[in-house]
Amino acid sequence: MHIYSFEKLETWxxxxxxxxxxxxxxxxFPKEEVFGLTxxxxxxxxxxxxxxxxxSARITPKDKAHFITMSYSSAIETINHVIGAxxxxxxxxxxxxxxxxxxxxxxxxxxxxxxxILKN
Numbered sequence: 316m317h318i319y320s321f322e323k324l325e326t327w328x329x330x331x332x333x334x335x336x337x338x339x340x341x342x343x344f345p346k347e348e349v350f351g352l353t354x355x356x357x358x359x360x361x362x363x364x365x366x367x368x369x370x371s372a373r374i375t376p377k378d379k380a381h382f383i384t385m386s387y388s389s390a391i392e393t394i395n396h397v398i399g400a401x402x403x404x405x406x407x408x409x410x411x412x413x414x415x416x417x418x419x420x421x422x423x424x425x426x427x428x429x430x431x432i433l434k435n
Contacts, residue, residue, distance in 0.1 A: 321371035327426045328384070330364035337340055337393070340414070344405050352403070356396035362389035363421065376432050383429040390422050 370382020
């Protein structure tokens with residue numbers, strides 16, 4: 316089986332784990348949120364890795380960087396949804412802080428990756 320370049324990226328690996336953690340977290344959200352916050356946070360968390368994978372197949376550094384920027388935007392959106400989940404008391408403070416720290420690390424790595432791609 317071929318291993319694609321995006322699979323080797325530590326940033327993508329962290330995004331993959333975050334998606335799994337988000338899916339596990341949302342299992343305890345109220346059923347009435349299934350088409351609301353639950354759907355939105357799953358979509359934005361999934362989009363982080365999706366954009367990294369899609370961008371890895373692009374030819375130019377500028378195009379690759381564009382998809383990393385989209386991935387970063389999805390991470391920021393996910394932060395907003397985590398804040399919303401905390402405000403609505405769907406998650407506790409410990410979970411909130413844990414996800415914020417994971418997302419902070421991921422956004423920092425995305426910024427570094429984008430700069431590195433554009434530098435080359």
